[in-house]
Amino acid sequence: MAKYVFITGGVVSGLGKGIMASSLGRLLKDCGLKVAAQKLDPYINVDSGMINPIEHGEVFVTEDGAETDLDLGHYERFIDEDLNKYSTTSAGGIYWKVLQKERDGDYLGQTVQVIPHITDEIKEFIYTAAKAGGADVVITEIGGTTGDIEGLPFLEAVRQIHAEVGDENAVFIHVTLVPYLGVTHEFKSKPTQHSVKQLQSLGIFPDVIVLRSEGPVGADIKRKIALFCNVNRDSVFECVDLPLLYEMPLMLERQNFCEIVLGHLGIKDLRPDLSDWKAMMDRIAKRDKEITVGLVGKYTKLHDAYYSTIQALHHAGIEIGSKVRIKWIESDTVEAGKEAEVLGDVDGIIVPGGFGERGIPGMLAASRYARENNVPYFGIGLGMQVGVIEFARNVLGLEGADSTEFDAGTPHPVVWNASANGEGHKNGAINGEGHKNGTMRLGAYPCAIRKGSLLEKAYGKAEVAERHRHRYEFNNDYREEMEKAGMSFSGLSPDGSLVEAVEIPESDFFIGVQYQPEFKSRPNRAHPLFREFTRAAMNRKYR
Numbered sequence: 001m002a003k004y005v006f007i008t009g010g011v012v013s014g015l016g017k018g019i020m021a022s023s024l025g026r027l028l029k030d031c032g033l034k035v036a037a038q039k040l041d042p043y044i045n046v047d048s049g050m051i052n053p054i055e056h057g058e059v060f061v062t063e064d065g066a067e068t069d070l071d072l073g074h075y076e077r078f079i080d081e082d083l084n085k086y087s088t089t090s091a092g093g094i095y096w097k098v099l100q101k102e103r104d105g106d107y108l109g110q111t112v113q114v115i116p117h118i119t120d121e122i123k124e125f126i127y128t129a130a131k132a133g134g135a136d137v138v139i140t141e142i143g144g145t146t147g148d149i150e151g152l153p154f155l156e157a158v159r160q161i162h163a164e165v166g167d168e169n170a171v172f173i174h175v176t177l178v179p180y181l182g183v184t185h186e187f188k189s190k191p192t193q194h195s196v197k198q199l200q201s202l203g204i205f206p207d208v209i210v211l212r213s214e215g216p217v218g219a220d221i222k223r224k225i226a227l228f229c230n231v232n233r234d235s236v237f238e239c240v241d242l243p244l245l246y247e248m249p250l251m252l253e254r255q256n257f258c259e260i261v262l263g264h265l266g267i268k269d270l271r272p273d274l275s276d277w278k279a280m281m282d283r284i285a286k287r288d289k290e291i292t293v294g295l296v297g298k299y300t301k302l303h304d305a306y307y308s309t310i311q312a313l314h315h316a317g318i319e320i321g322s323k324v325r326i327k328w329i330e331s332d333t334v335e336a337g338k339e340a341e342v343l344g345d346v347d348g349i350i351v352p353g354g355f356g357e358r359g360i361p362g363m364l365a366a367s368r369y370a371r372e373n374n375v376p377y378f379g380i381g382l383g384m385q386v387g388v389i390e391f392a393r394n395v396l397g398l399e400g401a402d403s404t405e406f407d408a409g410t411p412h413p414v415v416w417n418a419s420a421n422g423e424g425h426k427n428g429a430i431n432g433e434g435h436k437n438g439t440m441r442l443g444a445y446p447c448a449i450r451k452g453s454l455l456e457k458a459y460g461k462a463e464v465a466e467r468h469r470h471r472y473e474f475n476n477d478y479r480e481e482m483e484k485a486g487m488s489f490s491g492l493s494p495d496g497s498l499v500e501a502v503e504i505p506e507s508d509f510f511i512g513v514q515y516q517p518e519f520k521s522r523p524n525r526a527h528p529l530f531r532e533f534t535r536a537a538m539n540r541k542y543r
């Protein structure tokens with residue numbers, strides 16, 4: 001039977017609970033355990049697919065096409081296990097299911113209530129995650145902060161699971177803030193005490209407390225918190241702000257985190273083998289070069305909107321021995337004719353994914369600048385479409401060439417949605433039953449790679465699977481003409497019907513992919529395309 005780790009947050013949000021949960025996942029995996037991780041979000045949205053990236057950060061897509069929160073990306077990067085649709089749900093997702101059951105008459109005329117109906121649905125979701133992957137340990141992170149109204153059913157559900165599986169099989173970890181008061185030069189334990197009290201009043205008694213703080217809080221604070229919060233002294237951990245997130249598993253392990261957590265689950269004598277992770281940290285410390293990548297996007301106000309892309313660039317840098325500095329460029333600021341002012345000092349240009357017409361002209365200008373000046377260019381999703389539109393307009397001379405997403409009446413729809421029904425949601429899709437948005441391509445699809453291409457050189461494979469999240473595709477009517485003019489269609493769906501990747505062989509590095517490779521990059525295993533892109537940028541800078 002699986003064991004359960006429940007992670008709650010106290011005092012404030014944004015404490016890095018997700019990183020903590022992921023770090024624990026890494027430690028447990030390095031003990032040889034099979035780990036499943038999931039996040040339960042108390043918001044009412046059915047999933048993260050339609051939340052504005054500027055408000056909520058990127059949408060992370062799993063192999064099976066679930067549109068999830070960016071925290072899931074931390075789980076995949078740290079634990080290195082593919083997550084799935086059981087890895088996340090929200091209050092909205094749970095209510096959606098319960099209401100459907102109610103409409104279908106499944107409750108046989110009962111009054112439908114938060115307890116037991118909502119809580120039962122949450123419990124089933126957690127139990128299913130355990131069963132689906134055959135996990136030894138399931139880590140369940142509960143989003144939000146203890147005391148939020150929306151979070152109550154989730155806390156009640158995990159309280160019940162604890163009662164059902166028994167003390168040996170479930171552990172509660174509470175992650176809280178210990179603020180530092182500058183005036184009196186001291187750390188304060190009171191907010192933690194209050195938030196633990198609040199949890200206790202809900203019937204949840206944390207076994208482990210992780211203190212988030214600016215710096216080491218000291219033994220006194222830890223002792224005080226152990227005493228007032230009724231936990232063992234050895235179960236209070238410090239988690240200070242880190243310059244590098246990937247340091248966290250090692251920092252926790254220096255305090256014996258894994259042994260204590262496993263102890264609460266009745267598992268003895270397992271120690272994580274962190275040699276691989278440590279070797280990666282060594283490579284990070286040894287990077288002796290630095291390149292600058294210009295990221296031309298439309299959600300640059302919130303860097304989290306491109307979280308996985310940024311991580312993938314850093315991973316690539318780790319592999320090639322270079323720091324990667326990101327130059328954030330809001331695409332609206334790239335004016336035609338003045339590209340060199342903003343892009344003149346970058347070693348590579350990346351245009352990441354996005355939706356809607358705002359900011360497209362600046363991306364087109366950036367893509368043209370890259371092509372004409374042989375600056376390494378990497379277009380992802382929207383970035384590939386932009387590269388294709390630019391090529392059609394300025395190399396083929398097809399005036400007004402566009403994607404039908406931005407100009408429905410374009411004379412040259414080089415990117416289009418052949419099956420568009422015009423009813424798609426503006427920025428995402430609800431994938432619950434009965435609300436399928438048939439036009440959104442989500443999750444992993446195979447891509448056959450052309451022999452002798454740059455793509456093949458990077459991947460070293462004839463076929464790969466990559467994750468998608470888009471509605472528009474390259475229009476095959478233009479394939480021949482573009483190919484003749486020097487654009488190569490180096491990645492296609494195996495039946496040849498969909499363009500998955502394009503490149504310009506004449507350039508040192510100009511690749512556009514319809515999919516989003518950043519989701520598959522790992523800190524200790526850079527994604528081949530990001531690796532080759534940063535290598536090209538490095539060659540340009542240090543040649």
Ligand code: GLN
Nearest residue numbers: 353354381382470471472
């Ligand atoms: N908006 C474009 C589409 O829907 C590109 C999406 C993306 O960048 N993944 O096709």
